[in-house]
Amino acid sequence: MHVFPITTYPWRALAAASALTIGLPLLIAAAALIGSAALPDWLFILALATALAWLLAVNFALVVLALYVATRNEITIRGGTMHLKGGEFHERVPLEAVVDARVVDVADRPDLARARRRNGIALPGFRVGWFETADGRKLFVLRAAGARLLHVTTDIRFDVLLGVDEPEALGQRLLSNRCEDRD
Template sequence: MVEEYLLAPLTSTGHWSFIVLLGILIGLGVFIYFKQMPKVSKAVAIGVLLPMVLAFSWMFYKVNDAKLIISSDTVSLDVPFYGFTIPLSEVDLAKAERIDFSQTPALKPDLRANGVGMPGFQLGWFRLANGQKAFVATTTTDNLVLLPTTRNYPLILSLESPEKLININ
């Protein structure tokens, strides 16, 4: 039996964050293209910028299709660039709980260790306010779920329907 839980889609803040970021990167590319500079420098700058535009465009496209997949023996997180699978035995589904950062500020992501963080979207590895490492995939501060693991880090996810996951226990 496989159960899928959709992560919450981007809010308008998240959409605008991606649009502004992509607009800035594309604008920078246009500026570099028309700027008087050596051809090698221009090629290197565009060569660095183009993969960034493509990567963020792909992430923007795929983020609304992200999901948590729980099978009989694994828990998988299908998210852009940071997807992973861990054994079900290492996730404590019975202790899955809804959280609210205003009620539990110690669980709020503080420092990004390896990920993407912008208004309306956080994805990757973060240091929480309490100093603990966590994997975070949030698009909103509503419908947050904390999934404890035995790997010394929790998963903090914004799910479309968190009550479906909480009620399976």
């Protein structure tokens, strides 16, 4: 068994999620506090502040949970199969089905960069799940920010696009189909 790590801590996704779930309620609270001169009832202001504090706490917990799930990614080769795990998306690719594995630069492959999301997560700097290329080919994507990706072409119903730390090593391993991978 061999595990290929994927470094995924999507800073841009964290910033976007924080801005929406934390920044927006803070702006609403600031506007309410600015208009508090027109509201003489101190109890109303205290209730508003308490409600917003709860809202912020819940939103922060949800963002942390979502990012924890989104960053639990790995690729494992064992039993003649490549096991892909990205957040809540899981897929298996038999090593016999791998036709080609090439390291590509996403800037040179607009068909891969502009793949449409079918069932997945697309955040700034992070993509995982099922996508579809312009020619209709299904694509299982597991990548964080990074331009160098491993494009695995298969003879089954889909291809794979991976943003691993060592794309050359994984590509060689997939094409070699070693005995220890078929335990």
